[in-house]
Amino acid sequence: MSIFVQSLISGILIGGVYALIGIGLTIIFGVMRVINFAHGDLLMLGMYATYFLFTQFHIDPFVSIVITMPLMFLYGAFLQRFFINRVLDALPQNQILLTIGLGLIMSNTVMLAFTSDYKILSTRYSSSSVSLHGISISLPLLVSFAITTVITIALYWFLLKTDTGQAIRATAQDREAARLMGINVKRMSIIAFGLGSALAATAGALISPTYYIFPQVGSSFTLKAFVITVLGGMGSVIGATLGGILIGVAESIGGVYFGSGWKEVVVFVLFLLVLLFRPSGLLGKSRT
Amino acid sequence: MAILEIRHVSKFFGGLAANSDVSFEVEEGSIVGLIGPNGAGKTTLFNCITGYYAPSKGDVVFRGLRMNGLQPDKVCRLGMVRTWQKVRPLTNLSVLENVMVGALCRTNSLFEARRMAQEQLRVVRLDQKGALLAGALPIGERKKLEVARALATRPKLLLLDEVMGGLNPAESEELIQLILEIRKKGITQMVIEHDMKAIMRMSQNIVVLNSGEKLAEGAPEEIVSNPRVIEAYLGAEV
Amino acid sequence: MPSPSFIRRKWITSAGGKRVIPLLLLASGVALLALIPLSVQSTYALHIMILTFVSIIMGSAWNILGGYTGQYSVGHAAYFGVGAYTTMILLQFRHIAPWYGMWAGVGATIVTALIIGSICFRLRGPYFVLASIAVAEIFRVTALNLKDLTNGAEGILVTELPPLKFGDTVITDFTTKVPFFYTGLITALFVIFVTRGVQHSKLGYYFQAIREDQDAAHSLGINPALYKNIALVISAVFTSVAGSLYAVYVGFIDPGTVFSLDVSVQIVTIAIIGGIGTILGPVIGAIVLVTLSEALRSNALTNALIHAGLVNADSRVGVFLKENLSHAHILIYGILVVIVILFMPQGLLGFARRIVTRKRKG
Numbered sequence A: 001m002s003i004f005v006q007s008l009i010s011g012i013l014i015g016g017v018y019a020l021i022g023i024g025l026t027i028i029f030g031v032m033r034v035i036n037f038a039h040g041d042l043l044m045l046g047m048y049a050t051y052f053l054f055t056q057f058h059i060d061p062f063v064s065i066v067i068t069m070p071l072m073f074l075y076g077a078f079l080q081r082f083f084i085n086r087v088l089d090a091l092p093q094n095q096i097l098l099t100i101g102l103g104l105i106m107s108n109t110v111m112l113a114f115t116s117d118y119k120i121l122s123t124r125y126s127s128s129s130v131s132l133h134g135i136s137i138s139l140p141l142l143v144s145f146a147i148t149t150v151i152t153i154a155l156y157w158f159l160l161k162t163d164t165g166q167a168i169r170a171t172a173q174d175r176e177a178a179r180l181m182g183i184n185v186k187r188m189s190i191i192a193f194g195l196g197s198a199l200a201a202t203a204g205a206l207i208s209p210t211y212y213i214f215p216q217v218g219s220s221f222t223l224k225a226f227v228i229t230v231l232g233g234m235g236s237v238i239g240a241t242l243g244g245i246l247i248g249v250a251e252s253i254g255g256v257y258f259g260s261g262w263k264e265v266v267v268f269v270l271f272l273l274v275l276l277f278r279p280s281g282l283l284g285k286s287r288t
Numbered sequence B: 001m002a003i004l005e006i007r008h009v010s011k012f013f014g015g016l017a018a019n020s021d022v023s024f025e026v027e028e029g030s031i032v033g034l035i036g037p038n039g040a041g042k043t044t045l046f047n048c049i050t051g052y053y054a055p056s057k058g059d060v061v062f063r064g065l066r067m068n069g070l071q072p073d074k075v076c077r078l079g080m081v082r083t084w085q086k087v088r089p090l091t092n093l094s095v096l097e098n099v100m101v102g103a104l105c106r107t108n109s110l111f112e113a114r115r116m117a118q119e120q121l122r123v124v125r126l127d128q129k130g131a132l133l134a135g136a137l138p139i140g141e142r143k144k145l146e147v148a149r150a151l152a153t154r155p156k157l158l159l160l161d162e163v164m165g166g167l168n169p170a171e172s173e174e175l176i177q178l179i180l181e182i183r184k185k186g187i188t189q190m191v192i193e194h195d196m197k198a199i200m201r202m203s204q205n206i207v208v209l210n211s212g213e214k215l216a217e218g219a220p221e222e223i224v225s226n227p228r229v230i231e232a233y234l235g236a237e238v
Numbered sequence C: 001m002p003s004p005s006f007i008r009r010k011w012i013t014s015a016g017g018k019r020v021i022p023l024l025l026l027a028s029g030v031a032l033l034a035l036i037p038l039s040v041q042s043t044y045a046l047h048i049m050i051l052t053f054v055s056i057i058m059g060s061a062w063n064i065l066g067g068y069t070g071q072y073s074v075g076h077a078a079y080f081g082v083g084a085y086t087t088m089i090l091l092q093f094r095h096i097a098p099w100y101g102m103w104a105g106v107g108a109t110i111v112t113a114l115i116i117g118s119i120c121f122r123l124r125g126p127y128f129v130l131a132s133i134a135v136a137e138i139f140r141v142t143a144l145n146l147k148d149l150t151n152g153a154e155g156i157l158v159t160e161l162p163p164l165k166f167g168d169t170v171i172t173d174f175t176t177k178v179p180f181f182y183t184g185l186i187t188a189l190f191v192i193f194v195t196r197g198v199q200h201s202k203l204g205y206y207f208q209a210i211r212e213d214q215d216a217a218h219s220l221g222i223n224p225a226l227y228k229n230i231a232l233v234i235s236a237v238f239t240s241v242a243g244s245l246y247a248v249y250v251g252f253i254d255p256g257t258v259f260s261l262d263v264s265v266q267i268v269t270i271a272i273i274g275g276i277g278t279i280l281g282p283v284i285g286a287i288v289l290v291t292l293s294e295a296l297r298s299n300a301l302t303n304a305l306i307h308a309g310l311v312n313a314d315s316r317v318g319v320f321l322k323e324n325l326s327h328a329h330i331l332i333y334g335i336l337v338v339i340v341i342l343f344m345p346q347g348l349l350g351f352a353r354r355i356v357t358r359k360r361k362g
């Protein structure tokens, strides 16, 4: 029982980070209808930025987010402005390939700069944990969950309460209608990709104290991000939030009961089932 | 003899009844006009007839065969083919190849298919444009391509969904002549059209749909003088 | 005005016409290729050509499903891996020669393809792409976990192949690269031949109709599920053969090298870069990609730069390039994909044809 609770809690905690990844992807999909295959690579860039700042300038990973996040926002905006924007009207498959290509460039450039060695970012607290009623919780996971929560709330506030946020949601709902309403759709796309990229990188920063860091780490997170967004319904921010937590829990509990080797199979089978039977996501019909 | 019988067909989308309890028959060799205001359920009825939707209730009987649940490709092979309100050319294939795809439904030989396709292109007067990419055609010619491609499948019953929509008067007239010519070949047709004058000239029988229900059915003269039709539909237009 | 290439669809299919000259050219080209192992002594040159043949098989195989039928599978690693693993497992643990094992691989792949098809073909567009990836990932993780069968992450290493005999005469004992060269060449030619056959048949027209508009195709008497599955099986079978060939040639496989997303992406890239939905596209894509990435991998590019005096071999840049560029041959895939998608969405072949038509017009 305590093993179950233990894995449930760590599932929820890691699920918070997954939610960030999923929200980023779903915003990009919602606004552009482009599936971003470079999403995991953006996360990987976030990890390396954090690693770099930590080893060179001794900035704590959880603090360096304030640098990484805006930088990666700009980088995402740049990608959108000069690459993605050019294929918005192209075939979906060409959009997919473009993002795959961009992802390959990112991971291989990082490999050139940092080699393909596995890096470990070990802080004083990397392996420390807090104990509560006999259940031990990893401290970095707990901190990252707290930060995730703050960011998610801020994001919801931004999307619901600010003019730009509402314009982004309007664009996600119906691009054409948004254009007619006088919304600068191109600008919203740039903001959306910047946002998605910043969120992915933040997720990368948050997990960097507890994960191996290597250039190819992105692809498994890209896949995870797909699973999360499809579960929640492509384009749904709330769906992605819940989807992230669900996948975190499924992995964590699946790992305990099926063995850690098979937990990914559990996730992918779940993914296929949802694609087939609930293509609009577990939350139902709404696509926005 | 009726080639097609629609028996109490209903189609629901959630709570919306796009078709409800529609029944009528299509006489072999005739042209039946299907009219009704926007959103009346005309295209939905075509979709139910040709296998894109299974009717929620009721039966579609084609040449004595119950069609419910039969896929569109089987429906086509049985001799019933439709065109699309929003044209769907195979953009990166040539005009000739578009029609060949239709003809290949009846033959396995490319040579024979090419011959059949050229014949249909002559019928719609596109034979000069066979080598062009279908995506390069203007709208009027795309509509004719739809018809040629459908005819190439050698149908007994041809369902035309607003083939004149978006055309200028000269092009519309050309299509009316084409539809009348097709009738002479013994092919039965069901025609959705908004242009009342055109429908009057072509059809032997007219079915009026309104909010998914059949409002009236009869010869053109009867329809124009039917008070319910005038009230619900024609009042605004004639 | 639409551009000339848009009107004349020559760059998609060359519709018959003057057939004799190309045929003669083709025959002499093939003859020349077949003579290469007799005159070329460099095993490295043979090695690159074998890799090119395998890439041609992979790219052309994908092209039948992705290029002609419009089903963008990014999960072809599943078929590549099933072929590779079946052959290697039978060879290693059952001592069944690869030229038999390969057929077992083909059989396993057909079953796999039909199962995957029945699941994934219900989905369209991006959802199909995602499902195809997920399926391939399931295979990768399964191969990692079924350690008794696959050796797990350690992979399977085969150092010795049984000699190929005809009666009692030994045809080859596979100690040189030459038998692999001919196997690759013949299979690649066969795939190209099959692609040509598909393109000039009812099947090809039906595939392309589904690619262009599945609903319209359905209304014209085409059963999309049936024809998509036919395309998938043809495509998967050749991908599986490529996998077997690759595995036996290299002598080592693990889940990462045959089942990973990278393999799927590589397969798609070959076709896209050359130009999809064309017979020659994947051939050109394979040649360009293998040459470029080998040039990087073998440091030929760095050496050339140094040789040309552009970079000093002992300078920091020179040392850095020497040490690292060889690891980054995948980078070239990425850059090429981006350039092709942005500037020549019809691939190199379509791009070249457009330039030729433009020149002709003056």
Ligand SMILES: Nc1ncnc2c1ncn2[C@@H]1O[C@H](COP(=O)(O)OP(=O)(O)OP(=O)(O)O)[C@@H](O)[C@H]1O
Pocket (backbone or CB within 6 Å): B013, B016, B018, B036, B037, B038, B039, B040, B041, B042, B043, B044, B045, B085
């Ligand atoms: N797939 C669908 N899902 C939900 N509702 C649908 C669907 N298809 C049609 N409808 C609804 O059914 C009703 C009938 O639509 P239909 O397209 O059949 O009308 P129509 O008579 O062809 O109109 P028009 O003259 O504009 O072509 C409309 O209210 C439409 O919104």
Ligand SMILES: [Mg+2]
Pocket (backbone or CB within 6 Å): B042, B043, B044, B085
């Ligand atoms: Mg309609």
